[in-house]
Amino acid sequence: MAPPPCRSQPLLPDSNVLVLEAVEQIEDRILVFARVNQYPSCPVCRTPSGSCHSRYRRCLQDLPWQGLSVQLWLTLRRLRCRNPDCPRKIFCEQVPGTAPRYARQTSRLSEVVRAVGYATGGLPGKRLLERLAVFVGKDVVLRHLKQEAAVERVPIRNLGVDDWAWRKGQNYGTILVDLDRHCVADLLPDRSAETVAAWLRDHPTVQIIARDRGGLYADGGQAGAPRALQVADRFHLVLNLSGAIERVLEEHRRDLTLLPPESAASSDPPRGDAKPTLHQAHKQQVRQYRMERYQWVVELHQQGYSQAAIHRETGIERKTIRRWLRSGQFPERKTPHRRPSKVLDWEEYLRRRWNEGCHNATRLFQEIRQQGYPGGRRMVAIVVSRWRKAFTAKQTARPQRISPKHVAILIARAPDKLTPENQYLLDRLEATCPELVPLRKLALEFQAALTSKNGLAMIRWIEMARHSPFGPLVRFAYGLRKDLSAVTAAVETPWNSGQVEGQINRLKTIKRQMYGRGGFALLRTRVLPYATSLTFQPVAHAP
Numbered sequence: 001m002a003p004p005p006c007r008s009q010p011l012l013p014d015s016n017v018l019v020l021e022a023v024e025q026i027e028d029r030i031l032v033f034a035r036v037n038q039y040p041s042c043p044v045c046r047t048p049s050g051s052c053h054s055r056y057r058r059c060l061q062d063l064p065w066q067g068l069s070v071q072l073w074l075t076l077r078r079l080r081c082r083n084p085d086c087p088r089k090i091f092c093e094q095v096p097g098t099a100p101r102y103a104r105q106t107s108r109l110s111e112v113v114r115a116v117g118y119a120t121g122g123l124p125g126k127r128l129l130e131r132l133a134v135f136v137g138k139d140v141v142l143r144h145l146k147q148e149a150a151v152e153r154v155p156i157r158n159l160g161v162d163d164w165a166w167r168k169g170q171n172y173g174t175i176l177v178d179l180d181r182h183c184v185a186d187l188l189p190d191r192s193a194e195t196v197a198a199w200l201r202d203h204p205t206v207q208i209i210a211r212d213r214g215g216l217y218a219d220g221g222q223a224g225a226p227r228a229l230q231v232a233d234r235f236h237l238v239l240n241l242s243g244a245i246e247r248v249l250e251e252h253r254r255d256l257t258l259l260p261p262e263s264a265a266s267s268d269p270p271r272g273d274a275k276p277t278l279h280q281a282h283k284q285q286v287r288q289y290r291m292e293r294y295q296w297v298v299e300l301h302q303q304g305y306s307q308a309a310i311h312r313e314t315g316i317e318r319k320t321i322r323r324w325l326r327s328g329q330f331p332e333r334k335t336p337h338r339r340p341s342k343v344l345d346w347e348e349y350l351r352r353r354w355n356e357g358c359h360n361a362t363r364l365f366q367e368i369r370q371q372g373y374p375g376g377r378r379m380v381a382i383v384v385s386r387w388r389k390a391f392t393a394k395q396t397a398r399p400q401r402i403s404p405k406h407v408a409i410l411i412a413r414a415p416d417k418l419t420p421e422n423q424y425l426l427d428r429l430e431a432t433c434p435e436l437v438p439l440r441k442l443a444l445e446f447q448a449a450l451t452s453k454n455g456l457a458m459i460r461w462i463e464m465a466r467h468s469p470f471g472p473l474v475r476f477a478y479g480l481r482k483d484l485s486a487v488t489a490a491v492e493t494p495w496n497s498g499q500v501e502g503q504i505n506r507l508k509t510i511k512r513q514m515y516g517r518g519g520f521a522l523l524r525t526r527v528l529p530y531a532t533s534l535t536f537q538p539v540a541h542a543p
């Protein structure tokens, strides 16, 4: 039972050309029948033709409707080319606004498939689309995804560049990030100065290149965009400094030990307020609740309410109200009274046996039970465990070694970012290893130079470090001097590679989402921003 032909057809992909004829439902599919109303031209000689040779049906999958798959059945013509000079005699009518030649999905469905594929990948995309009543294979999803979108090329001014591991330790690629638009500008399949230089020559608008401290991208930038300003990344600078300090401390590893607290010069470390236990927090909460209710009652009483009225207002028992008002102060809960444990009567004996070397709670319990101890084993075990804790603490108190890495991190930390514990640790270490004092001074001055926005401060620091007695720091300073323009640019300009690191994280997520099986082209497509203006160009047909 076909409905009458419908004149207004905004639901069809190209309502200027397609004319709806009928709609049918067969099981879970909607079939939409349409014919074409146009005057097509020969694809070879472009001569318009209205001479029909024959008709055929073409089926296209379209956007689903109400959770049902939709098939668009088009009645199309084969036409004769009447131009006697044209080698083509017969050609098939095309509907470029609906679908490209040979396609089995409408363009608008292809766009959806592509978007789903971009977000999820091939096989997951296929499964998701199945739930949305779009039936395509995983290879179709990937094919749509890899189709180059016709996007407008925007000039890139500020570029971030770094490497990413295709397989860690084995092969690496290069990621280029548009720092202004916060998106990946391109992905290169390898890590070499030549590839980066070639890319930069192809993008002459780049003015700033933010990079890490590796020499490779410095050379690539110099070769490909000699007029662009290179900026070393501040985070990497701090990281390199930390590495240099660590190498200095490696040489003083022996001095980085803490004596046990009893023999150390100072007393216990300062502790912040201890966090209350769960039980204490709960008790505090209950007390707060009672306090609020007590204050409520007192307030009402002061306003002249009778006890009965207070009871009606608050719902608190009259007995309680009377007691509270009589006592005249907030009635704290009494701490429950505990009988002293019976085991204390045998404490002297237990202590003597402990000192003789008997540390076994069960044996001690058996011994005092024979002497008439009426209690259980548990109380004995509690007493003994307390002694054992103190005993083992004494046993294990020996000099504590601190790793150079840990100390390097502490040294480079600003004073206002050190916790009291850290400060205490650093003070104790400085007592055993006096080299830490000039090292910390250098580290803090480096940070000050880095945040000073003044390149001269950094140059001064480099000179200072070059004349310091620490070999690794001298080498670090020489390295900075070699890369001076990028280092001073790091101090003076706001650019850094933070975004690039974030994009690398995104890349890793996508790479692992594909279980490391996706190729470079697919990875590149999914890392680059999604191009929405996809236009399907009809494939040029060979005569």
Ligand SMILES: [Zn+2]
Pocket (backbone or CB within 6 Å): 042, 043, 044, 045, 046, 047, 081, 082, 083, 086, 087, 088
């Ligand atoms: Zn022709």
